[in-house]
Amino acid sequence: MNTFVVIGGDAAGMSAASKAKRDDPDLDVIVFEQGKWVSYGACGLPYYIKGEIQSLENLVSVTPEEFREERDIDLRTGHKVIDIDPDERVVTARSADGETVQDYDSVLIATGAEAVTPSIDGLDREGVYTLGSMSDGKELREYVGRARSEGELQQPDRGPACQFLETCNGPVGIVGGGYIGVEMAEALAANDFEVYLFQRGNHILKTFSEATSETVVEHLREQGVAVYLNAQVEVLDGEDAVEAVVTTDDCVPVEMVLVGTGVRPRTGLAEAAGITLGETGAIATDSYRETNLADVYAAGDCAEAEHVVTGEPAYVPLALTANRHGRAVGQTIAGTPTEGGGVAGTAAVKAFDIEAARTGIIDHDEAQKAGFDPITETIDANSRAGYYPEGGTVRVTLTADRDSGRVLGGSLVSEYGEGAVHRSHALVAAVTEGVTVDEFSDYDLAYAPPFNTTWDPVLTAAKVLGGRLN
Amino acid sequence: MNTFVVIGGDAAGMSAASKAKRDDPDLDVIVFEQGKWVSYGACGLPYYIKGEIQSLENLVSVTPEEFREERDIDLRTGHKVIDIDPDERVVTARSADGETVQDYDSVLIATGAEAVTPSIDGLDREGVYTLGSMSDGKELREYVGRARSEGELQQPDRGPACQFLETCNGPVGIVGGGYIGVEMAEALAANDFEVYLFQRGNHILKTFSEATSETVVEHLREQGVAVYLNAQVEVLDGEDAVEAVVTTDDCVPVEMVLVGTGVRPRTGLAEAAGITLGETGAIATDSYRETNLADVYAAGDCAEAEHVVTGEPAYVPLALTANRHGRAVGQTIAGTPTEGGGVAGTAAVKAFDIEAARTGIIDHDEAQKAGFDPITETIDANSRAGYYPEGGTVRVTLTADRDSGRVLGGSLVSEYGEGAVHRSHALVAAVTEGVTVDEFSDYDLAYAPPFNTTWDPVLTAAKVLGGRLN
Structure with a gap:
């Protein structure tokens, strides 16, 4: 055998x-x-x-x-x-x-x-967590459960970020604005923690477009998350347990830190x-x-x-x-040689009341290294027919190669439920099949007023970018 | 000039x-x-x-x-x-x-x-409407407005279909179960009309898959719409105004009829x-x-x-x-010869609390006429990760050519908001680019628990159909 x-x-x-x-x-x-x-x-x-x-x-x-x-x-x-x-x-x-x-x-x-171990002092302090395994998850849930029951007893007033909340836990720090950081900001804020998110560069969700990233940052802030961009975390300071996140510019008191740096x-x-x-x-x-x-x-x-x-x-x-x-x-x-296909670098994330997805190559440096001459366009479009009673905005970033017109990648963000993620499916296909923006804008995508405008936002993006190429 | x-x-x-x-x-x-x-x-x-x-x-x-x-x-x-x-x-x-x-x-x-004029007697009676133009829309809205104000005064009890409604107008008949028929069933039911929908064959939304059609019929009935399948409407009967829809088998009293037969x-x-x-x-x-x-x-x-x-x-x-x-x-x-691309026969529709989309060739006769050897599979899949607190079911029908494995078409239906329509975008691309079910199932589509299972339902459908082909 x-x-x-x-x-x-x-x-x-x-x-x-x-x-x-x-x-x-x-x-x-x-x-x-x-x-x-x-x-x-x-x-x-x-x-x-x-x-x-x-x-x-x-x-x-x-x-x-x-x-x-x-x-x-x-x-x-x-x-x-x-x-x-x-x-x-x-x-x-x-x-x-x-x-x-x-x-x-x-x-x-x-x-x-x-988990990558970043060069930060104090990672071994009590109250510093990562989220890579089931047991990590168990510990974090236990932490949230403990803090929640204490918070409900104490109901402290912890400053401006707590103004929207009835009770307030925390403050807690999140180091890293990737998927884990963003999803955990939602999870912790939902449990009435005052959340501080630290991002090394100026671009959270860094594989997404800048336009998507900025939209997410704005939304996190609206939800009461304190987002620190260009924040180089140097020390997780404290006596025994962590008590503060120290960056080159700030010192933010915290009771817990989640490190999610990839x-x-x-x-x-x-x-x-x-x-x-x-x-x-x-x-x-x-x-x-x-x-x-x-x-x-x-x-x-x-x-x-x-x-x-x-x-x-x-x-x-x-x-x-x-x-x-x-x-x-x-x-x-088992006997049938099978390749299983490549990757498009597709990813999706929910952050409070918005959703985002990305696929392919968006970053111009990355595109140039691969031999392309990239051009990017970002558009805002109604998520449903303008006259339809529900709806929001889908912001679509599309990157193409100037010479060939080939769709290289894209990034979308919308209110949660307005379809940024599922609409990205069309882009994944376009990226995978190597179609041009003009070919893409000719796709006969489904349309009805409760779901999109006659030209779905992804088609509008292709049409606009196509106009800059021709 | x-x-x-x-x-x-x-x-x-x-x-x-x-x-x-x-x-x-x-x-x-x-x-x-x-x-x-x-x-x-x-x-x-x-x-x-x-x-x-x-x-x-x-x-x-x-x-x-x-x-x-x-x-x-x-x-x-x-x-x-x-x-x-x-x-x-x-x-x-x-x-x-x-x-x-x-x-x-x-x-x-x-x-x-x-509008096609079907061979039905009595189309010229008062109270018989079509919906092809803005003025048709205006007349129908006025009819609804009049009936609504009467209905609110009278609050009649019109039988079982009214059991869910506080007030009840109608009854009204809809001849034809296409987009217009289905959307108008929703529009009229929302205005408390008792709605009777007559479909000539056994398949409403006839370009969609049978599985989609059956799901929609079931949902319409749950919403209180009386759906008559295989109903050959012969006469719209009455004195001056229409008073009944007469089929080969039934005579249903109505106060208004909308004819939407394509x-x-x-x-x-x-x-x-x-x-x-x-x-x-x-x-x-x-x-x-x-x-x-x-x-x-x-x-x-x-x-x-x-x-x-x-x-x-x-x-x-x-x-x-x-x-x-x-x-x-x-x-x-204007000087730039442009083709504008073909059609995939893509369509979308909302019906009360569900949504559906279709694209490509699903019908086996049609596929055979085009030289294909069609095979069809329908699957039910969770619309989001099974453990995620929200979600429903996406029913996906996929048709492929047995010889080449090429994706010919598909049809999807889900609860409204669970993404049947936007998920169809991936299928439109697959159909347009002529990819096989195996190639399609390798698409690196976006995944996160609030949006799908790891394999999006369309990928699962491709995987299952691929298994039948290999």
Whole structure:
């Protein structure tokens, strides 16, 4: 019997294991997961901490028991793989019961990503959190629960940011204005914390367009979040526990800090086995996710993927890619070689009452490095027919190559429910298929007054940008 | 000076006039419109009748005065063109002041569509309405207003369909379950009418998938609309005014009937001028919308357009195509030949608390006629992450060609606000670009828990259909 070993039991790993076993029931599929959770929706953690999801278990799409019993996968939680030996074709795993040596015919490295540790003093103080794992989520929820019950007793008056709130907790600091930072600002503010968000540069959600970023900042401020741009955090100061966020310019008293300054691929195991990393620092693979070692694959947040616009390797650690590439590897292992496609760098985020999405290449430096001559246009358009009783504004940023007219990327933001995210689907397709702005503006998109103007905002953006190109 | 004559002042006509004049200010642009309204959003009429839009003027995007004064277009309302003479290159228009003969260098026929007259007796009775024009909309709104004030006085008890309503008007009949029929069911029910909807076949919204259609029928019934399927309406009976809808099986007492059994292209003027019609009965054009007569163009609801899937001429009279093709003709006339793209047959509709969209080719007969071997799959998927506190279900129907795997078309339905319509944008792109279901399922669409599951429902549909093809 053929043996497929999977290292890491989250999105990529469990997608691969499930697909391989389903397509080839004779395959022996063994998954080593160092923790106790598998196949969990880490993207849901901010909503759990916010209090909208009652239990961590709710985030688990398939339980360990289901994988074992219904899907017949040999899932070994509490097993950390410490070595891959490609010559002997074995992996060694360590658990509370000692070491296991397991031979393999093929192996998938799906070790995911880990939080970047920024160069800030005081990261080890009590009250400093990160949000990368289920147990991080549990701790943050417990913190919120404790502070909430105290806050409800004390009802302190903590200054201007609290003016909208009946009770006020905090103050708390968030270092980093990425997805986690923005989503956690919402989660903490919803629990009546006074929230201070620190962003190193002047551009939160930095892969989104400047126009989107500015819109989100404005909205966060309207919601009472104190956003500090160009804020270089140097120290998380305090006696034992954290008491202040110290930047080059300010010192803001806080009772808790969440550090969300991005992630990096977890590649130590792969490097030790002689696996090549790419320029991005993540594991390099071919289009089938195979590494430089035969029969050793890598997928998900530890690996690169080719960008649909540039064709070059990129590191975009997000859930859909992990699922898709994991599934493709499973299908390949089961006998049907499957590529699983590239990445467009698509992402979506909700921030209080607005939503935003981005895809492709928007940044001009990045576009120029890839050989394009970028041009960008941002438009505001009604989200529904102007005469329709409901509706808001969709702000669309579109970037194209001046020479070819090719759509390179875009970014959208709207009120929550006005469709910035779902409307981005059309842009993903345009970016993936390499169409020009003129071709894109000819797309026969759905129209009815409750959903858009006759020209959907994305088409209007293409029309306006097209006008600047012609 | 060059003279561009436009016949018809709605979407296609005014888009062409505006674009041509904007791109070439030296052009003499003359528009003949037989009515008094131009550039109006007929798609908004159901919402005006419903009472959500207060004035007909709100539906007008640009007023006649703005066209004349700001855009410098010679707009002549109240002028009906009665003849095009391609040899003399003149058109003749009739108005209250007599006849005008106008020479042209190029002319656009944008005469739109008119309501189909079904073979039903009694269409001329009082209380029988259609909804094709602004004045139709005005009459219907007045009817609703009158009935409403009576109903509020009388508060009659009109049987089971009224059980949810505090007051009840009607009963009223709607003949035809297309967009107009469905949107007007909502508009009339919102005004407390007891609504009876009659559909000839068993499939309302007949270009949508059966699964979508069934979902909409079920929802209409939940909302208290009595839907009669396979109902062949023979007579609208009554003394002077209409009093009953008589089908082969039933006789339903009504006080008003709206007939919405589709539209046909208004082609009399073109035919008389020797212009060729296509097999669909609409005006045949090339990809630049030029007819068989040199410098005579046709666009919008009176003309054909090439279907992006089949490449063959199709008749899909909808607003976006009219706008897009009108604009393309304007650009061509102004010196930049522009095709304006084909049609995918995309459409969207809101029905009470659900929304639906469709695109491409779904019907198997139609697919087979175009040389495909169609296969269809329908799936239900969560509209947001399963653990997210809000959300509903998106039902996606996807049709592909068995041999090539090419996505031919799709249909989606969800609760209103759960994104069936905006999610269809991705499908329009897939259909337009001719991608396979496997390629489509690899699209890197935006994901975050408040907006979808990791695989957006359209990707899940592609994955499932792909599994049946491989």
